[in-house]
Amino acid sequence: DAMVIQNPRYQVTQFGKPVTLSCSQTLNHNVMYWYQQKSSQAPKLLFHYYDKDFNNEADTPDNFQSRRPNTSFCFLDIRSPGLGDAAMYLCATSRVGGDEQFFGPGTRLTVL
Amino acid sequence: LAKTTQPISMDSYEGQEVNITCSHNNIATNDYITWYQQFPSQGPRFIIQGYKTKVTNEVASLFIPADRKSSTLSLPRVSLSDTAVYYCLVVPRFQGAQKLVFGQGTRLTINP
Known part of the structure; x- marks a missing residue:
C-alpha cells in the first residue's frame, strides 16, 4: 500500500x-511537510517542501533544518535539541491541488 | 487564515449519532472546511472536506450552512473506536501546498 513511513518511531537523544x-x-506527492506536536497540543507546521523548494514557517526556530534529497525522502535535522523540543514529529505529504494530507505515524522524540 | 472554534471535549455512547460543530466566522471565499481525526500516538487522518451545503462519505457527513460561518461534522452510529481528537480546519484551496493550521480540536470519548 502507498504510504508515509517515518523512522525511527521512537528516538532518544541527549541535550x-x-x-x-x-x-x-511511496505516494509520489510533490509536497512534504513536517509538523511538531507537543503533548496534549495540536500539530504545528514547521516547514514544507514543494518539490525542491523549501518553505519555512516564520516562527520555526533556526535549530530545525530540513533536507529533501529526492521526491521520496525528507529529513528533519535538529541541530542542538533542547528539553523543549521533546515532542511527536509528524511527516505528511500531499499532491498539488489535492484535498488532503497523508500523515505518517510520527516519531516521538525524547530529550534527556 | 481563518480561525476555528470547536468544543474542547464531548462524550457520547456507542450507537449514537455525534455532531461536532465548528465556527469559522472569518472564512474566506476560497476556503474549504476540512476535518481530520487523530488517535493517540498516530498522525491525523483526513475525514471529509466540503465547501457548502452537505457532503457525505463512508465515514461521516459534513453540513455547511449558506453563510459558511460554521459547519457540523456528523458521525453516524459511533463505536468505541471513534474515540479520538477531531480537528476542524479551514484550508485555502490553492494549486499548491496546503498549510494546515490546527486548532485545539475536540476530544470525543465514546462510552459503552
Missing part, C-alpha cells in the same frame, strides 16, 4: 546532541 528524523513516501 544538545544533533538528531535526524527521516520520512519516506
